[in-house]
Amino acid sequence: MSRIFRLGLIINPLAGLGGSVALKGSDGVAKEALARGAEPKAQLRMAQALEVILAYRDRIEIITASGEMGELLAKEMDFKVTVAYQANKQTEAGDTQAAATALQAYGLDLLLFAGGDGTARDLFSVVDEALPVLGVPAGVKIHSGVYGITPHASGMVVKMLLDGELVSLMAADVMDIDEVAFRSGTVKARRFGEMQVPAEPRYIQAVKMGGKEVDELVLHDMAAEVIEQMDDELFIMGSGSTVAAVMAELGLDNTLLGVDLVQHQQLVASDLSAQALLAQTQANPCKLVITLIGGQGHILGRGNQQLSPTLIRRVGRDNIIILATKTKLKALEGRPLIVDSGDPELDKALCGYFKVITGYHDYVMYQVANPDLVA
Numbered sequence: 001m002s003r004i005f006r007l008g009l010i011i012n013p014l015a016g017l018g019g020s021v022a023l024k025g026s027d028g029v030a031k032e033a034l035a036r037g038a039e040p041k042a043q044l045r046m047a048q049a050l051e052v053i054l055a056y057r058d059r060i061e062i063i064t065a066s067g068e069m070g071e072l073l074a075k076e077m078d079f080k081v082t083v084a085y086q087a088n089k090q091t092e093a094g095d096t097q098a099a100a101t102a103l104q105a106y107g108l109d110l111l112l113f114a115g116g117d118g119t120a121r122d123l124f125s126v127v128d129e130a131l132p133v134l135g136v137p138a139g140v141k142i143h144s145g146v147y148g149i150t151p152h153a154s155g156m157v158v159k160m161l162l163d164g165e166l167v168s169l170m171a172a173d174v175m176d177i178d179e180v181a182f183r184s185g186t187v188k189a190r191r192f193g194e195m196q197v198p199a200e201p202r203y204i205q206a207v208k209m210g211g212k213e214v215d216e217l218v219l220h221d222m223a224a225e226v227i228e229q230m231d232d233e234l235f236i237m238g239s240g241s242t243v244a245a246v247m248a249e250l251g252l253d254n255t256l257l258g259v260d261l262v263q264h265q266q267l268v269a270s271d272l273s274a275q276a277l278l279a280q281t282q283a284n285p286c287k288l289v290i291t292l293i294g295g296q297g298h299i300l301g302r303g304n305q306q307l308s309p310t311l312i313r314r315v316g317r318d319n320i321i322i323l324a325t326k327t328k329l330k331a332l333e334g335r336p337l338i339v340d341s342g343d344p345e346l347d348k349a350l351c352g353y354f355k356v357i358t359g360y361h362d363y364v365m366y367q368v369a370n371p372d373l374v375a
Helices: 030-035 042-059 071-076 093-104 117-127 151-162 179-183 216-229 241-250 274-280 309-315 326-331 344-349
Strands: 005-011 060-065 080-085 110-115 133-137 168-177 189-199 234-237 260-263 266-269 286-291 298-300 320-323 352-359 362-368
Touching (some): 005 042, 005 093, 042 060, 042 071, 042 133, 042 151, 060 093, 071 080, 080 093, 093 117, 110 117, 117 133, 117 168, 133 189, 151 189, 216 241, 216 320, 241 286, 241 320, 266 274, 286 309, 309 344, 326 352
Parallel strands (some): 060 080, 110 133, 234 286, 320 352
Antiparallel strands (some): 234 260, 352 362
């Protein structure tokens, strides 16, 4: 008989709240995010990971915290559950740290958690390198290397462990940024240390590469290509310095870490939330301009949660315009571009080859093929 796999489970219920309402994070602004109509997503993201291992429930004991920090979801999915920590009704960073301390006493095989960089940082302050951890991406900021590329990918890593496959451990960086500066358009990332993560390159994301593209001529050429395509449609301008180059070429103010709306080469609205984008685009044909996160390859689901699955479906696959320098594409070393919209069916529908703008009248065909969806 196989031994029971002790899976620690911690969910940060507030993770990612600020993304869809254009707050660019959740640290210290959870109440404001909820007041703006944000809906918690961390439970859903963890559920997507746990669905991968439902067939193994008789071999798993989940050690978790009470309520929304893990107990409710694990019991709803019919896992055997032990509650090791009683969380406060309104959870905060201290609950994550206290839960991690309590869970460690149970001799965990793996600690699975849902959150963002702030959650990883809170766990690191307690766990350090004492046991293997794995993150389910649920936050706005995912710079750390301790996460699966999608929730499903995180579940696939746990499944590999349950199947007895040889999975090495690697030391992965815990990163976080200054959210106050982030909301003002400045990225100040800091490395806090390392945690031990199951090393499966297909499913574990890389640490985000920082810095702006140095070849300004290439950015100018890509911007000229996009502007040439601008007609009567609404253009949804995603976040990032590559898209910002298009806005600069148009002479328009740009929200570097937000989403803006342009029509007839004029700024219509700035720094829109998911709800505002849906309202603004309801009666107009749209195109979406996005770029990838250097080093990771994500084009949706990292720092642009304002781009909801409903909006992406409204835009349509053929109206998604991807910009990337050849330098960034080569740095992926053949890995596909990744979408992590929060809707697995939409992610599957977006798989395939896209024409990526790499210059003026210069394109490459590049694959979007989330490895965890085709494994």
